[in-house]
Amino acid sequence: MAQDIQGVGLRLASRFAGSRWAEKYGLRKPVERIAYLSTRAGFRFAGKLLQKRQQPDPTPGERLPNSREKQLFDLSLTDEQQMIKDSVRAYASDIVRGLAHDANEACALPDTYLQDAMALGLNLFAVPESMGGAASGYSPTTSAIIAEELAWGDSSLAFATLAPVAVANALVRWGTQQQQQRWLPLWLGEQPVQAAIAVQEQHPLFSADKLRCSATSQRKGFTLNGEKTLVPLGGKAQLYLVAAHYHGKPRLFIVPADTAGLSFAAQPAMGLRAAATGTLTLDNVKLDHNALLGGEHSDFHYRDFLDLGQLHWCALATGTCQAALDYLIPYCNEREAFGEPISHRQSVAFMLANMAIELESMRLLTWRAAALAEQGKEFHREAYLAHILCADKAMEIGTNAVQLLGGHGFTKEHPAERWYRDLRVLGCINNGLHL
Helix, strand or coil: CHHHHHCHHHHHHHHHHCCHHHHHHCCHHHHHHHHHHHHHHHHHHCCHHHHCCCCCCCCECCCCCECCCCCCCCCCCCHHHHHHHHHHHHHHHHHHHHHHHHHHHHCCCCCCHHHHHHHHCCCHHHCEHHHCCCECCECHHHHHHHHHHHHHHCHHHHHHHHHHHHHHHHHHHHCEHHHHHHHHHHHHCCCCCCEEEECCCCCCCCCCCCCCCEEEEECCEEEEEEEEEEECHHHCCCEEEEEEEECCEEEEEEEECCCCCEEEEECCCCCCHHHCCEEEEEEEEEEEHHHECCCCCCCCCHHHHHHHHHHHHHHHHHHHHHHHHHHHHHHHHHCEECCEEHHHCHHHHHHHHHHHHHHHHHHHHHHHHHHHHHCCCCCHHHHHHHHHHHHHHHHHHHHHHHHHCHHHHHCCCCCHHHHHHHHHHHHCCCCCCCC
16 A cells, blocks of 8 residues: 555656647646656655554644745745646646536536546645645645636636545644544545535525534534535535534534435536535434544634635636636627727726726735735635625626627627626635635
């Protein structure tokens, strides 16, 4: 088994080198760097996971150090972040964008999508180097950049791609050593792991602080009852992180998909249709004592968990809005009415300019909050402001994208109607992803 773990990085690079989309779209060089980083980490720290002795439940697990010095505030991208941004954008442009329409119509992920997406190495970047992964530091800013660039291709497919990474991030940030050693190896395998966070509930005026899903203590562990909605991956997940009310406050529970009493029902929504969302029902689900994320006496902070999740949604919205603007500018420059391009009309030009201004403010507020979290500073206020702004302006940009395309915007010939539907979710959800 140790040899299998040591070979993760090498197999990742080899699989990428022979992948059909790398050859077809010329993505070898930009993504090769990511594969190299993953491989380097795999060789350097392979086998350490198996050498560690299991500790009792309260023992804190591996924690990633902050990626930036606490005294600095800097939103400029590092060379590595710029490389990741360019690589993910290339993948989103050449692969994700072309799959979006059919995936939306089918309300399902393309057959090999998650397997192909593994070539980006996102799973390895969610696991610390000391456990065989490639993460050397806690970097929600980098996570926001990845989410934004994937959403430029399609926010629904990005949501499905990042759902398992979100679970790994939560396990790394708050999990016990025993929980990490049991579950994180899933993210180091050759097959794509499928996992999702389940927080949202479908009762009116839902608040993530007032959950109806509940957990009670039992002699052998916990019993969970409740219902979650907008859960992605069509019931194919291997693992769920379920938020439930426990001892007067919300906590997260690790729920294997094969647990008795757990069921999934497909429930296609207005947007995010390719992510195959549905309802997760927990009917007297029995879990052992190790199911509570972080254990009874952990450093788990539910408000930070929610804020990081909101920032991830903000990043997805920013990427989708950038895609809309990039699509609209050439369209308005080429579309003629009354003998001239419609972009020559002030009403159109000002609308595009306002979209660009609001988009930049969305991005900077999201990055600012993520950078504060990355430095270990208080970021709740900034995360709240980012979510309020993004929920408002994303819907405005989505509406204007449909409007500027005129009758075309109302049809599926152009992607604006899909962007509009996907962006609407930002004003409805309370959480779902985690940086």
